[in-house]
Amino acid sequence: MLHVQHLHKAFGQQTVLHDVSFTIPKGEIACFIGKNGAGKSTLFHIIATLLHADSGTLTWDGRCYEQEAKAIRQQIGYVPQQLAIWEDFSVAQNMRFFEQLSPIRRSDEQLRAILKSVALEEWNRKAKHLSGGMKRKLNIALSLIHQPALLLLDEPTVGIDLRSKIEIQQALLALRDQFGMTMLYISHDMEEVTALADTIFNVGDDLFYTQLLQTKGIDTISLR
Ligand SMILES: Nc1ncnc2c1ncn2[C@@H]1O[C@H](COP(=O)(O)OP(=O)(O)OP(=O)(O)O)[C@@H](O)[C@H]1O
Incomplete structure (x- = not known):
């Protein structure tokens, strides 16, 4: 379970997160x-331990971020908004490079299985020659090498075709169902959100989103 309590974060005079509290049970997908x-x-x-909150407490699986950030970090996978792949490397070289950075050793066979789990069958092709959808799949596969228990995805399907988008959705749902992976997912795509989410959090308590989803009979939880 991810437990966030009374989180506060400001950049200078600008308060970005004010008294944010929520809980996400293990094995669920929460969309933001x-x-x-x-x-x-x-x-x-x-949540990814890349930035400190000004105040508030976070715990993952009963472990407190303040005391056990390093151990928690090893359980987290992070798919950034920007592609974080080596364009001049092949798919295999990208996977092997990130495997070396990972705390867990993986064989080529295991790396290929991870690629297959996100519907990417390429291995020798250079990343710069992949389609946009394939690059997004590789971006996700890299974050799965150490089999994270908590996966954070920041707009992972931006700008790709519908088929790739649906393949990625199916892959994520399978990871949740097979491994009980907990996922936090940022998206502006309401169809994607409703297809994936066990819970939807409305960051900033925007009435537009609340009403839009209410018309579809879907509830959101507001975070200010
Ligand atoms: N390192 C930083 N220094 C100063 N201000 C920052 C920093 N990071 C974010 N901000 C500001 O905090 C606010 C929230 O930014 P954030 O990127 O978290 O929003 P977001 O909801 O993810 O937006 P988007 O949907 O555009 O990705 C913005 O006004 C941004 O300019």
Whole structure:
């Protein structure tokens, strides 16, 4: 379970997160929506241990971020908004490079299985010659090498075709169902959000999103 309590974060005079509290049970997918600048990525950076909150407490699986950040970090996978792949490396070289950075050793066979789990069958092709959808799949596969228990995805399907988008959705649902992986997912795509989410958090308490989803009979939880 991810437990966030009374989180506060400001950049100078600008308060971005004010008294944010929520809980996400293990093995669930929580989607985060909200307008540009609402604080979604900032919240993810804090949960990913990349940024410190000004105040508040976070725990993952009963472990407190303040005391056990390093151990928690090893259980987290992070898919950034920007592609974080080596364009001049092949798919295999990208996977092997990140495997070396990972705390867990993986054989080529295991790396290929990870690629297959996100519907990417390429191995020798250079990343710069992959389609946009394939690059996004590789970006996700890299974050899965150490089999994270908590996966954070910041708009992982931006700008790709519908088929790749649906393949990625199916892959994520399978990871949740097979491994009980907990996922936090930022998206502006309401169809994607409703297809994936066990819970939807509305960052910034934007009435537009609340009403939009209410018309579809879907509830959101507001975070200010
Ligand atoms: N390192 C930083 N220094 C100063 N201000 C920052 C920093 N990081 C984020 N901000 C500001 O905090 C606010 C929230 O940014 P954040 O990226 O978290 O929003 P977001 O909801 O993810 O937006 P988007 O949907 O555009 O990705 C913005 O006004 C942004 O300019």
